[in-house]
Amino acid sequence: MRYADRMSRVGPSAIRDLLRHGADPAIISFGGGYPDPALFPTDDLRAVYDELLAGDPSALQYCPSNGLPSLREHVARRLARDGIACGADDVLIIQGAQQGLDLAGKLVLNPGDTVVTENPTFLGALIAFNPLEPTYAPVRTDDDGMDPADLERVLAESPRARLLYTVPDFQNPTGVTMSLERRRALIDLANRYDLLVVEDTPYRALRYDGEALPTLKSLDTEGRVLHLGSFSKILAPGMRLGWAVASPEILDKLTLLKLAADTQCGTLNMAAVSLYLDRYDIDAHIASVRAVYRDKRDLMLKTLADAFPGTTRFTSPTGGLFTWLTFPEGFDTTAFMRDTALPKARVTYVPGASFFAGEPEHNHARLNFSGLSEEKIVDGLTRLGAHLT
Ligand SMILES: Cc1ncc(COP(=O)(O)O)c(C=O)c1O
Known part of the structure; x- marks a missing residue:
C-alpha cells in the first residue's frame, strides 16, 4: 500500500x-x-445508566456536535467556579483531552510548522501532533514549569512557531506546576508571537497540597488560549469525555473539525455524566x-x-x-x-x-x-x- x-x-x-x-x-x-x-x-454510574435507559430513548439518539447542552452547562458552571468566565456555548465536549490535542493540531499546523513544548513533554501530545508533520521546539523546564527566558529565546529562533503546548498543573511526565509569574510571562509571549496556547489540564482537580493557581485561560487577554480538561482522572477514563473552551471563533472551527472526525461524543455517555452531576456530589x-x-x-x-x-x-x-x-x-x-x-x-x-x-x-x-x-x-x-x- x-x-x-x-x-x-x-x-x-x-x-x-x-x-x-x-x-x-x-x-x-x-x-x-x-x-x-x-x-x-461504579454504583452511582450504574444507577444513572439504568435511569437513562429506563426513560425516553433520547440518550440513544444523535445530538449536536458540540455536545449535550446539559453537560456543557455543567462544565461551564464548574469552570466559572475555577475562574474561567464562560457559558455553555463556550464549551465543546470532546473524547477526552486527547481529542482536543488532535483537533488543535489540525486547526493551526501546516507541515513544517513548529510546536513549542515543555522539555520533557506529554508523549500523547507528540503522538497527536506527529501526523501533522510539525517540527518541535522544546523549552527548558524546571520545578516551576517552562522557563520564560528560554521560551523567549526559542520563539525568537522559531519563525514558524504556531502552537505552544503546556500542561501547567502537575505536568505529565514530571509532576511540576508552572508558577503564576511564569503563567503571566507565557501569555505575554504568546500574544507577542501570535501563538495558539493549548493548556492541557487533566490533573488540575487532583491537587494534594496548597492552593490552585489561575488557569492560563483565566489570564488570556487576546482569546488565544485553548483550555482542555477531562473527566478521565476525576470520574473514569473509559467514558472518554473531556472539554475544550476557547474564543467563539476558535471553538466554532474546532466544532467543525470534531464533526468531521466523529460527528459527536456518544450521547449515552454524555447523558450519564450529566445525570451523575445532577444526582451526585462530584466534588x-x-x-x-x-x-x-x-x-x-x-x-x-x-x-x-x-x-x-x-x-x-x-x-x-x-x-x-x-x-x-x-x-x-x-x-x-x-x-x-x-x-x-x-x-x-x-x-x-x-x-x-x-x-x-x-x-x-x-x-x-x-x-x-x-x-x-x-x-x-x-x-x-x-x-x-x-x-x-
Ligand atoms: C497531559 C495529558 N493530556 C491528555 C491526556 C489524555 O487524557 P484523556 O483521557 O482525557 O484523553 C493525558 C492522559 O494521561 C495526559 O496525561
Whole structure:
C-alpha cells in the first residue's frame, strides 16, 4: 500500500509496549497513568445508566456536535467556579483531552510548522501532533514549569512557531506546576508571537497540597488560549469525555473539525455524566480520590528516599499522578529496564527518553503512583532499589 507521507511519523510508542508488560501479574508496573479502578463510582454510574435507559430513548439518539447542552452547562458552571468566565456555548465536549490535542493540531499546523513544548513533554501530545508533520521546539523546564527566558529565546529562533503546548498543573511526565509569574510571562509571549496556547489540564482537580493557581485561560487577554480538561482522572477514563473552551471563533472551527472526525461524543455517555452531576456530589468524590492519591504519593516519595541511592533525584509533585526520576549522568533507564528492571526486579516504569520532543535525555524515568496498591508501591520500589545500589 502507498501510504501518505504523514504515516512516516506514525509508529508504536514505548508506552504501548510497556502497557503490554504491565498486564503480566508477576510484574509491578509504574508505567501507564491509570487511575485506581477501585475509586471509580461504579454504583452511582450504574444507577444513572439504568435511569437513562429506563426513560425516553433520547440518550440513544444523535445530538449536536458540540455536545449535550446539559453537560456543557455543567462544565461551564464548574469552570466559572475555577475562574474561567464562560457559558455553555463556550464549551465543546470532546473524547477526552486527547481529542482536543488532535483537533488543535489540525486547526493551526501546516507541515513544517513548529510546536513549542515543555522539555520533557506529554508523549500523547507528540503522538497527536506527529501526523501533522510539525517540527518541535522544546523549552527548558524546571520545578516551576517552562522557563520564560528560554521560551523567549526559542520563539525568537522559531519563525514558524504556531502552537505552544503546556500542561501547567502537575505536568505529565514530571509532576511540576508552572508558577503564576511564569503563567503571566507565557501569555505575554504568546500574544507577542501570535501563538495558539493549548493548556492541557487533566490533573488540575487532583491537587494534594496548597492552593490552585489561575488557569492560563483565566489570564488570556487576546482569546488565544485553548483550555482542555477531562473527566478521565476525576470520574473514569473509559467514558472518554473531556472539554475544550476557547474564543467563539476558535471553538466554532474546532466544532467543525470534531464533526468531521466523529460527528459527536456518544450521547449515552454524555447523558450519564450529566445525570451523575445532577444526582451526585462530584466534588466529594474528587476529595476522596485526592485523599487516596495523596497518601500514595507520600508513600512513593518516602519509599524512594528510603530504598533508592541518594544520587537519584525525584520531583515532589503537589498533585497529579507522577513523579520524575533523574539518575546520574550516563545512567540509561531504557537499557536498565531491558537488562535489569524487567527481567530481574520484575518492575516497569516509563523510560524518560520517550518524553523528549528533541534530543532525548536517557537518565530519567516516569513513575505513576495512582494505579497501584500501597503494598505494590513499596514492594516494587524496594525491588527496584535493591538493583540500583
Ligand atoms: C497531559 C495529558 N493530556 C491528555 C491526556 C489524555 O487524557 P484523556 O483521557 O482525557 O484523553 C493525558 C492522559 O494521561 C495526559 O496525561
